[in-house]
Amino acid sequence: MKKPFDPVDEAGKESFPASDPPASNLPDHAPPFELPELPYGYGDLEPVVDTETMKLHHDKHHLAYVEGLNEALAKHPGLRGSSLESLLRDRTKVPEDIRASVHNMGGGHYNHSLFWQCMTPDAGSVGTDLRKAIDAAFGSLDKFQAAFEAAGQKQFGSGWVYLVANSAHSYALEIVTLANQDTPLDVRRVPILGCDVWEHAYYLKYHNRRADWLKAWWQVVDWQAAGARLEDAKWT
């Protein structure tokens, strides 16, 4: 029986060091992770997010997470081609020597990629289905916003506050806070809306007033995108 063409067999397994075999037949030149472009200009969320903060946050902070993740993964070429979600979802599949780096750097990449998409210069109103889900979980939009702000304020040190959906409970909405670069995947939840409460997200403009940042943030929240994430979660 003729075997299908296998590039690994073709190259000869001996050509790979025994300690570092290819994990699969994935192409060996899978690209490293890349910094996504912002979906708007640096100044488009002024005055809520000032231009300088946006530049530093995206071009320096987020980039550092992407570079750190690629640097860690370079030590284990067998992981090339893995999706970011799969790396974050199952920590035990990541070799121990890079587990913490992949968790922190990969989490930073994941959280920030999502964060940019939670904001828009054309903030509209909350869609009907999302509104119903918010009312069911929190009583009203006002109550949800107050609870979200309070949770974000209470998060000690650096981290995130998220509106998430719980797939084990009919995608009911919940608020969770996460330390450092933990992600909603760590708590098995689907992210709907997340706000960065690391000081680098707000310090230049709001100084130590995290509560003001959280309150102002609603002005740039992309409710349409949040509603679409909830719908996607239910149908996938």
Ligand code: MN3
């Ligand atoms: Mn940040």
